[in-house]
Amino acid sequence: MSSFKRLRRPLVVAALTLPVLTLLLINPQPAAAHGSAIDPPSRHYGCATRWVDWLNPAMKTQDPMCWQAYQANPAAMWTWNGLIQDNVNNDHQARVPDGQLCGGGDDTYAALDNPGLWRAQDVNNTFNWTFHDQARHGAAYIRIYVTRQGFDPLTQRLRWNDLELVKDTGAFPDTGWPTRPNDPLLNGVDYGPFQISAPGRTGRHIVYAVWRAGHADQNYYMCSDVRFPGGTPDPTTPPPSPPAPNDGCSASYALASQWNGGFQAAVTVTAGATAINGWTVTMRFPDGQVVGQAWNASVTSDDTTVTARNVSYNGSLSASASTTFGFLGSWLGTNRAPTLSCAATR
Structure with missing residues (x-):
């Protein structure tokens, strides 16, 4: 199983033409031998x-x-049930390093480790947790953890020391559990619901689980985002800034994700009433943010002013047409949106 898992993704992708791959991404077929938490749902499910x-x-x-997980690797979504490590020998901390728990130490799922405003399910301090096993392999155990009070999923990557074990199911077979015969995505059995007690938690937390399948040393890892009563409300995500009209083009800014000390953003450039042959966007950051890696633009910085120019393939835009470039940046203290201006070349 281990060697097959490591080889199957590149072999499948290399063998597919682009139209077929696109079709698979839009209409995925679930794998037959995997599973994940479905209630509260894991990040990838x-x-x-x-x-x-x-x-x-x-x-x-x-x-x-x-979105950022899809951009990093679409397979993290269309193989939502395949986050697996083989032959762990119950030493999960050795196989899955701190900061990589949500992605299970697998590069395919690395974007799941990014802190930020993942969708969170409201739960009480006693709640039910359910897992779906498409392979019907039963379990050697499912170990369920909840983050300790004080952990911040919005800014921190998950570490083993952040977790408290709240449930160990022990071994059980796949028989006697409810099925979903009319659900094409969930075509196996549900394990649970298991009652989980997490007293003393308020606000956002992560429910982390490790499932070791019952038939072999195959181990699955998953993070589910939850919100307990009380605690600090989620920050309001600012809407994308409105287009800023200028000389022949406009630009709008959208924050894609943010974590402790870092962020990812995108800028959409739109031509005006007539076609343009090139564009330059100037971004003035109010909080001293620094822009690092960028894509779909050539970026230079001077103090807090960042200048982004089109590259060879996205400078020519017909009237009202748009293109987008993105970048990673760092921040300290606050991370307000920049002021934008756009100048076109005709």
Whole structure:
């Protein structure tokens, strides 16, 4: 199983033509031998079910953490049930490093480790947790953890020391559990609901689980975001700034995701009433933010002013047409949106 898992993704992708790959991304078929938490949903299962059409641009603003995970690797969504490590020998901390728990130490799912405003399910301090096993392998155990009070999922990557074990199911077979015969996505069995008690928690937390399948040393990892009563309300995500008219083009800014000391953002450039041959966007950050890696633009910085120019393939825009570039940045203290201006070349 281990060698097959490591080889199957590149072999499958290399063998597919682009139209077929696009079709698979829009209409995925669930794998037959995997599973994940479904209630509260794991990050990868939640993204997959909320965005059946993963190419929907609305995901970028409505569900930015899923968007950044999709941009990083679409397979994290269309193989939402395949986050697996083989032959762990019950030493999960050795196999899955701190800061990589949500992605299970697998590069395919690394974007799941990013802190930020993942969709969170409201729960009480005693709540039910359910797992779905498409393979019907039963369990050697499912170990369920909840983060300790004081952990901040909006700014911190998850570490083992952040977790408290609240449930160990022990071994059980796959028989006697409810099935979902009319659900094409969940075509196995549900394990649970298991009652979980997490006293003393308020606000946002992560429910973390490790499922070791009953038939072999195959281990699955998952983070579910929850919100207990009380605590600090979620920060309000600012809407994308309105287009700023200028000389022949306009630009709008959208914050895709933010974590402790870092962020990802995108800028959309739109031509005016006539076609343009090039564009330059100037961004003035109010809080000393620093822009690092960028894509789809050539970026230079001078103190807090960042200048982004088109690259060879996206400078020519017909009237009212748009293109988008993105970048990673760092911040300290606050991270307000920049003031934008756009100048076109005709």
